Amino acid sequence: MEKILVVDDDQSIRNTLSNYLKRQGFEIFSAENGKLALEIVKKKSPDLIITDVRMPEMDGIDLLKNVKEIDNHTQVIIISAFDDMQSTISAMQNGAYDYIEKPLEIDKLKIRINRALENKRLSDHLESLIPSNYKEYKIENTLIGKTPGMKKVYKLIGQVSSSRVTTLIQGESGTGKELVAKSIHYCGITKDNPFIAVNCTALTESLLESELFGHVKGAFTGSVRDKKGKFELAGKGTIFLDEISEISPNLQVKLLRVLQEREFERVGGESLLPMRARIIAATNKKLSELVSEGKFREDLYYRLRVVSIDIPPLRERIEDIPILVQHFLAKINTELHKNVNKVPEEVMEILKNYNWVGNVRDLENTLMQAVVLSTDDVITKENILLRKNETELESSVSFLNLSLEEMEKLHIESVLNSLNWDKQKAHKILGISLPTLYSKIEKYNIRSEK
Numbered sequence: 001m002e003k004i005l006v007v008d009d010d011q012s013i014r015n016t017l018s019n020y021l022k023r024q025g026f027e028i029f030s031a032e033n034g035k036l037a038l039e040i041v042k043k044k045s046p047d048l049i050i051t052d053v054r055m056p057e058m059d060g061i062d063l064l065k066n067v068k069e070i071d072n073h074t075q076v077i078i079i080s081a082f083d084d085m086q087s088t089i090s091a092m093q094n095g096a097y098d099y100i101e102k103p104l105e106i107d108k109l110k111i112r113i114n115r116a117l118e119n120k121r122l123s124d125h126l127e128s129l130i131p132s133n134y135k136e137y138k139i140e141n142t143l144i145g146k147t148p149g150m151k152k153v154y155k156l157i158g159q160v161s162s163s164r165v166t167t168l169i170q171g172e173s174g175t176g177k178e179l180v181a182k183s184i185h186y187c188g189i190t191k192d193n194p195f196i197a198v199n200c201t202a203l204t205e206s207l208l209e210s211e212l213f214g215h216v217k218g219a220f221t222g223s224v225r226d227k228k229g230k231f232e233l234a235g236k237g238t239i240f241l242d243e244i245s246e247i248s249p250n251l252q253v254k255l256l257r258v259l260q261e262r263e264f265e266r267v268g269g270e271s272l273l274p275m276r277a278r279i280i281a282a283t284n285k286k287l288s289e290l291v292s293e294g295k296f297r298e299d300l301y302y303r304l305r306v307v308s309i310d311i312p313p314l315r316e317r318i319e320d321i322p323i324l325v326q327h328f329l330a331k332i333n334t335e336l337h338k339n340v341n342k343v344p345e346e347v348m349e350i351l352k353n354y355n356w357v358g359n360v361r362d363l364e365n366t367l368m369q370a371v372v373l374s375t376d377d378v379i380t381k382e383n384i385l386l387r388k389n390e391t392e393l394e395s396s397v398s399f400l401n402l403s404l405e406e407m408e409k410l411h412i413e414s415v416l417n418s419l420n421w422d423k424q425k426a427h428k429i430l431g432i433s434l435p436t437l438y439s440k441i442e443k444y445n446i447r448s449e450k
């Protein structure tokens, strides 16, 4: 049964309306002001609210705003007096579905209620068609950039996403290859199916093979039961093969076969399984060079790059830097509950002139540090900690004879010292959890300078 909430400070209107709607077969709640209505909204989630504008405690417009924040799908019809143009406009701007004028005419009301409920059913239905991770994807993963190089990327994403064509994404580290792969997946025909990323460097050859193709029980020591591989799990979705340049010659042959035959076998298995997923591969090395050096199979290279998307490095699209800065500051401020939003011209110039070897990721991390370090709402020159270029590095300390652990110790120490040992800030900059930071301080016996 659909639920309607009637809100009016005039008891006679409330009663007439409620009784009428009950007879129409709706479940009815009523309240005499916005504040009480909001309580009911939270508990009962009505499909439709019919509310007066002028009421004590909380008026209809404020109720509307609050309701839309709780659940944007809840429909609201405003009852407005003739002279109340302003509040009607404001109501529509705040997302009211419709308004009806006083005195209420039952026939008109009936039509509008039905339309509003129809709208609610439609938007609920649309919601159910959108995969649950879509929203998350949208907020977190929007590609920013207006330069011609990026527009070309968007155009290719659009074209590729309407089919399951194999795609190769090339770009330096941190240019957004994974983000582009996700955009292809979530913008097109694959969006209701899984997106499965596999990092080809993270596993040994045999583990990677069974990860991709799956294995049957007893295929090797420890394989006590059948296991599905990523190709199977991805169904009609997308397999994202990150750092494809790193796969072994042996696996290159196997992958080539999958791409040619669109079939594969589990490790140790005998039956052929169909491959329905689309493959997107990414690399930050130039595959064509690896091909000419004989390190990557030419036939596989051509099978992978049916469509090839090249993401330009950040230093070749410095016009995008200001909007990226704006985007990341908004994101970082929300994350850290700060409000650092001013970037003086001279600071922007520094950001534009840096060569960003680590590309967009590097820019994001630099801004993260700057926000953490800033004490008011401005990013100062001093808070921009850019990695020195290689020649400067060489002339300072030589890190070349340090072990990874010694490097880690030095780095943690200098971050802590630069932050006056504020561990809350330090763990965020270092990209590790607070407990991990504590355990590393213990492990390396790092002590404050003072």
Ligand SMILES: Nc1ncnc2c1ncn2[C@@H]1O[C@H](COP(=O)(O)OP(=O)(O)OP(=O)(O)O)[C@@H](O)[C@H]1O
Residues within 6 Å of the ligand: 140, 141, 142, 143, 144, 145, 171, 172, 173, 174, 175, 176, 177, 178, 179, 180, 284, 360, 361, 364
């Ligand atoms: N155009 C962009 N707009 C907004 N954010 C971006 C853009 N490009 C990259 N990023 C952000 O930069 C970071 C790095 O992106 P991503 O992981 O996709 O890069 P990558 O090319 O896969 O890097 P790597 O080669 O190191 O794996 C992510 O946090 C991503 O959200």
Ligand SMILES: [Mg+2]
Residues within 6 Å of the ligand: 177, 178, 242
């Ligand atoms: Mg990546």
